[in-house]
Amino acid sequence: MSLAPSAQVETIIVVDDEVLVRTAIAEYLRSCGYKVLEAARSEEAMALLEDDEVHIDIVLSAVSMRHGIDGFALHRWVRENRPEVRVVLAGTPARASHAAAELCDSGPMLQRPYDPQIVLDRIKRMLAAREPSGEDE
């Protein structure tokens, strides 16, 4: 297990209650060389951020959540409680894909593994297969 602070690899927590979006973004960021944790709700992210054994540099969070605390409130909580942690909010899967690509540009491997449009297309395909009207741009 390697949850302790790492000297080399930055850790990102991806917060999204839509599992298909969260998984695609998390896998993309892992392929850029980041260590990536996943939270299905803001409250999960807050629990991780409050744990002294878990080191987190960046929070990439969806804005809307179906239950509980939304991304804006999570951002405020991080600013007040963990001001050293950078927060990136993304309102749609498209914005999340592009935010992830920008993180890849400055990440451990300093290059994107592939175009963020591939991530977005994959997310859309998976969401469409589950919910025919679930496209989101």
Place this chain on the structure above:
Amino acid sequence: MEPQLGATVTELVRSGVGGTQPSAIRTILVVEDETLVRMAIAETLRDAGYRVLEAASAEEAMALLVSFGNIAVLFTDIQMPGALNGAALARLARRHHPGVRVIATSGAAAPPGLDADVIFMAKPYPPEDVVRRVNDLLGRHAPG
């Protein structure tokens, strides 16, 4: 742009988007509603070389099972909030995805209705034991 295209195609194949699994890297789906426990198991499996998908509920796990056609092992907690618990998830997975091997875990005794081919692990356990059981189940000493 050829290298990028190559990387794209490789990733699409590896991720199972095409619905096949030619890669030797096996995919494990970890289902656990306790964040820190899920994270510890997932990270240990990743360190061992597996690709790991994470679900915080049985409902999330079903979405991943349907969307990713290449899951080798479902590792699920039995006690979870929501309409589906881990035992029901294990039954659904075995019925609709018969190629998926299942490991179920609980702090209580194994429920009586658990399928005979579902492996039961009693909590608590060190994450390394999960790697060992997954390795055994997939018939390999090291993932790759």
